[in-house]
Amino acid sequence: MARIAITGGTGFVGIHTTRALAAAGHELRLLARGNRGGPRPAGAEWMRADVVTGDGLADGMRGCDAVVNLVAIIREKGRQTFARVNAEGTANVARAAAEARVGHLVHVSAIGVDPDPRYAYLASKWEGEQAVRGGTVPFTVLRPSLVFGPGDGFFTVLARLIRLNPVVPVVGDGRALFQPISVSDLARIVAICIERGPSRAVHEVGGPDQLTYEQIIDIIKAETGRVRRRNVHVPVGAMLPLAMVFEKVLPNPPVTPGQLRLLEKANVTSPDAVVSQFGFEPLRFAENADYLHEY
């Protein structure tokens, strides 16, 4: 049994990771700005911490054997910018883990991280990842492709879009490849990483299937009984002005310009990445998309 702090433990990946680590018998401390409530496994306590200011981080990690870092944002809002949360915030997590003398930092990065400033999210995730790899705490870095499961922020948005519209807008040519991985499999991988100890390596992980954006839409249509909805291709250039207006005027825009650009970028790794590195068969999106009926 280990004592583990999970920064971002109240989020989508965090909830599932908390369950997997609790089931493995670990004692958990979830660090985030807010206590989102909801059912929480016994032995998981919440403490307030902010990766941007650093408040509460080292205190929350004190006495822990490992830290799992799951804090990041995919869209900027007010003071929560990519630079502050994904880049500097991750560096603050790495520093706090060193200060608290934690023995292992498992950092969840993302496939496609890249210093290229045209992709601001990926560039900030790249910078954060570098801070972990260049820090003093022994680490394991996981780079997942898109993560699916109840509460996800991508597939559920597409399901809603398909439900609400008579035609389905497909951004660009719809041919960019993704390799959806189930959130329960990602949580299981984190638990394996904790058990193995720091690998000091970067592990890309994805599900068994490489799917185009349009194939993902078609799977969701089939799963939710809306195969008759017609796909209409819309060039990214035509969607960008609308997304820019959404971003300016809506508190929670359905899509941001940055997210549109990400839809054109391949997000895949080897199809056997999970089997070869973690020794189990990950779930297929097409056979495990039934949760989307609720959205």
Ligand SMILES: NC(=O)c1ccc[n+]([C@@H]2O[C@H](COP(=O)([O-])OP(=O)(O)OC[C@H]3O[C@@H](n4cnc5c(N)ncnc54)[C@H](OP(=O)(O)O)[C@@H]3O)[C@@H](O)[C@H]2O)c1
């Ligand atoms: N979901 C995917 O498809 C996907 C794909 C590839 C990689 N990833 C990576 O997986 C990780 C988890 O993603 P997710 O989808 O679970 O995100 P999420 O649901 O948005 O959860 C983010 C978590 O971070 C916390 N947080 C946000 N800002 C914070 C701050 N300033 N200080 C402290 N905590 C803060 C949130 O709680 P509060 O807001 O209450 O603070 C929440 O617990 C991220 O690193 C993400 O880049 C996700």
